[in-house]
Amino acid sequence: MKTLRSDIKKRRVRKARKERRRLVVILAAIFLMIFLIGKLTSAPEEEVVAKESINQEDATVVAEESIIQSAIQPAKQKRPDGKPTGKVVYLTFDDGPTTLTDEFLDLLKEQDIQATFFMQGINLQKIDLQENVKRATEEGHYVGAHSMTHNSKKLYDNGQFVSEMSETLSLIQDITGTNPKLVRPPYGSAPGLKSQQIRNEIIKAGIKIWDWTIDSKDWAVKDNPNQIVENIKKQTTTDIEVILMHEQLQTLQALPKIIAFYKKNGYEFGVYNDADHFYLNFQNDTRL
Structure with missing residues (x-):
């Protein structure tokens, strides 16, 4: 069991x-x-x-x-005088910013062209115009100075050229964040900058000068944009041209024909660059 x-x-x-x-x-x-x-x-x-x-x-x-x-x-080749090789035209506009600045920028954007603007301090201080100053630099344009007052007596007779230009350049820097060095003397460097002393002060301040090779005389033909085009055509004689224009309505109206003329004649459109500065002043001072 x-x-x-x-x-x-x-x-x-x-x-x-x-x-x-x-x-x-x-x-x-x-x-x-x-x-x-x-x-x-x-x-x-x-x-x-x-x-x-x-x-x-x-x-x-x-x-x-x-x-x-x-x-x-290799960098783009330059001539012995520092200017670019080839055919290059620089569109420059004085006296901004204005209520027309945005329309100039719109037209230039449509054409895929950058330009150089010389702006007045008295206009740069207007808050409602500052947005288009920022826009200009953001879209590849160069913004330089055209003095605070545009007053020849203050600038040249009273010796305020450097101080006014420095103040205007500082305003541009505050608005855009850029650090421009180029200025255009109101009425040009002749005879305003004839004094060697003033030019030495400009150099000491690190400021560069640009006059122009073509005066469009747009300010003199208020109701005749075609005359502006003809003025420019007649003065176009070299491969490198710097055109003096202003932010005015007749200039805006003439601009498409101006651009078409230079395109037809094989020009590139240049924009100023501090790194590629070449001297262009009526005093022929290569230091400026």
């Missing part, structure tokens, strides 16, 4: 062991399946991440190569 009970007990133990082994095998199979499914699911994500990493590395390499290429590109 005891032997029978012992056999039964042993069989039960063996059966329990088999059940445990079977359970372990089943659990192991389940864990293996979960692991394999997880690997299959995450593989595409890992592949995408890997590809993105490669693409980012490629983009970095391309950007670095581009920087190197631009660094070794």
Whole structure:
């Protein structure tokens, strides 16, 4: 009887062991399946991440190569006098900012042309005009100074030229964040800057001067924009031209024809750059 009970007990133990082994095998199979499914699911994500990493590395390499290429590109060639080679015309506008500044900027933007503006301090102080001064620099135009008062007696007779120009340049810097050095003397540097002493003061202040090669005389023909165009055409005689114009309605009306004339004659449109300054003053002072 005891032997029978012992056999039964042993069989039960063996059966329990088999059940445990079977359970372990089943659990192991389940864990293996979960692991394999997880690997299959995450593989595409890992592949995408890997590809993105490669693409980012490629983009970095391309950007670095581009920087190197631009660094070794030769600068645009210049003539012995510092002027650019080829045919280049500089459109310049005095006496801004005005209520017409935005319309000048719109037209220039349509034509994809940058210009050089010489602005008066008295106008720069008008809050409602400052937004277009900012816009001008943001769109690639150069904004230089044209004095605070445009008063020849104060500027030249009373010796306020440098102080007024410095104040105007500071205003431009405050409004635009740029640091311009170029100014245009009201009525030109002749005879205003005839004095060697004034020119020495200008040089000491780090100021540069630009007069012009073409006087459009736009101020004298209020209702005749076509005459402005003709004035400019007649005076166009060299490969490098700097045109004096003003922010006036008749000039705005003449501008499309002026641009068309120079395009037809193979000119590029230049904008002043402090780094590429060339002297252009009626005193022929190469230091200015």
